[in-house]
Each structure stands twice: as C-alpha cells, then as structure tokens.
Amino acid sequence: MELAHRWGDRNLTRAELVMAILILALLIAYFSRHMFIVFGKVEKSMIDRTLININTALHYHASFSMMEGDVDAVNKLVLMNPMELMTNKIVVGDFSFNQQNNNSLIDLKYITSAPSNYGGIVIDDSDPNLESGQWYFDQDDQILFFKLYNSEYFTSNIDGPARVRYKVRLNFTDRDDDNSFNPLVDEFMSVKLQAIDNFEWSF
Numbered sequence: 001m002e003l004a005h006r007w008g009d010r011n012l013t014r015a016e017l018v019m020a021i022l023i024l025a026l027l028i029a030y031f032s033r034h035m036f037i038v039f040g041k042v043e044k045s046m047i048d049r050t051l052i053n054i055n056t057a058l059h060y061h062a063s064f065s066m067m068e069g070d071v072d073a074v075n076k077l078v079l080m081n082p083m084e085l086m087t088n089k090i091v092v093g094d095f096s097f098n099q100q101n102n103n104s105l106i107d108l109k110y111i112t113s114a115p116s117n118y119g120g121i122v123i124d125d126s127d128p129n130l131e132s133g134q135w136y137f138d139q140d141d142q143i144l145f146f147k148l149y150n151s152e153y154f155t156s157n158i159d160g161p162a163r164v165r166y167k168v169r170l171n172f173t174d175r176d177d178d179n180s181f182n183p184l185v186d187e188f189m190s191v192k193l194q195a196i197d198n199f200e201w202s203f
Contacts, residue, residue: 126160
C-alpha cells in the first residue's frame with residue numbers, strides 16, 4: 001500500500017513523459033486513420049447505392065421504350081440528366097402493358113428516388129467552389145459526377161477536386177456501322193451509367 005502511494009506521488013521523468021506522448025500520438029493516429037477509412041467506405045457505399053438506383057431506372061425506361069417502339073426515347077437517355085429519371089414520377093396508366101409489368105412500374109416508384117444530396121446542374125465539374133458530398137450534372141458534357149467529401153483514400157487520373165464522373169452509355173451491336181441505334185438493324189444490349197475515369201479506393 002505504501003509502495004502504491006509513493007508511486008502515485010512521484011513525478012514522471014522526461015523520458016517517461018516523452019514515451020507517454022508518443023503512445024498517445026500513435027493511438028490518435030490509429031483511430032484517426034480508422035475513422036477516415038470508415039467515413040470513406042460509407043461515402044463509397046452511398047455512391048454505389050445511387051448508381052444501382054439510376055441504372056435500374058435506365059433499364060426500366062429503356063425496356064419500356066423498346067416495347068413501345070420509341071427509339072428516340074432510348075437514344076435520348078444518353079443525352080439527358082439521369083437524375084431526371086429519379087425525380088419524375090412514373091404513372092402506371094401511361095403504359096399499356098399487362099398486370100405483371102404494371103406491378104413492376106409500381107415497384108419502380110419506390111426504388112428510384114433522387115438522392116437528397118443532389119446539388120443540381122452546373123457548367124464545370126472541376127469547379128473547386130462546389131460543395132463536397134454532392135451529386136451534380138455537367139450540362140455541357142452530359143456528365144453526372146459526385147464530389148467527394150472523404151478523399152483521403154481515393155486516387156484518380158483527373159486533375160482538380162476529388163470526384164467520380166459517369167456518363168450514360170448505350171450498348172448495342174452496331175450492325176450497320178452508323179454509330180446510332182436502329183432497332184430494325186442493331187441489337188440492343190443495355191444502357192448503363194458508366195465511369196469515364198480511372199479511380200481507386202485504397203482501403
């Protein structure tokens with residue numbers, strides 16, 4: 001008991017104080033790194049979920065347009081802001097399909113909703129003044145992009161703010177080699193929001 005009392009009363013030596021500070025710094029660094037990784041993974045998960053919802057909406061709209069024979073609507077998907085598919089309500093009565101397809105439309109209204117962090121239309125995706133953690137659409141280049149808030153473990157081959165950029169791509173077999181989709185000749189494969197840059201998450 002007396003030994004414990006004397007140990008509690010003694011002052012730390014300079015070496016012990018330096019060691020304590022080093023251990024505290026290492027602990028702070030470890031937990032900070034872990035925290036940044038968690039935040040980065042959460043942000044990546046939010047991006048992936050939005051991409052799934054947008055691609056689901058693109059697939060449905062392309063499928064319904066093909067069934068209606070509306071080729072222009074399919075081609076316009078490449079040029080439009082894909083967030084418009086998430087904000088425009090779909091009315092089941094607009095389509096003359098069977099009950100099974102109508103049920104799919106009803107489901108679509110619940111799985112496709114614009115994310116709350118959609119910032120709107122901009123003219124330059126490299127603008128450093130844009131708020132981080134937001135989706136934007138570059139009207140001039142038809143690019144949908146997300147400006148990262150947590151970029152500590154993210155690398156990309158583009159200059160400027162850390163961001164991921166996507167464009168809607170129409171995939172089809174161009175049998176007549178005219179670089180445009182013609183359902184009478186070409187074979188439709190898919191329409192998808194695809195990344196246009198090389199980037200990597202390192203956690």
